[in-house]
Amino acid sequence: MAFFERNGERMNTSNLIKELCKEKGISVSELARRIGQTPQNFNKKLQRETVSTEELMLIANELGVKFEQSYTLENGDKLSISN
DSSP, X not given: OOEEEETTEEXXXXXXXXXXXXXXXXXXHHHHXXXXXXXXXXXXXXXXXXXXXXXXXXXXXXXXXXXXXXXXXXXXOEEEXXX
């Protein structure tokens, strides 16, 4: 399970998406519809923590935020993707 930090608090992907929706003033159900999914299916993905990288990029685009994911190698080089 992936965790993110905000203000020193650890958040999983599901909580991060819910927090983004709250910040942007839309419901998780509305976000699901905007990315072409039913609210029921999307909520199951959130519960199982099975939201894909592609879906995370769609979410970022829909909410007008930047998505980044990266690995930093021992030599300092980064392998990354972003929207």
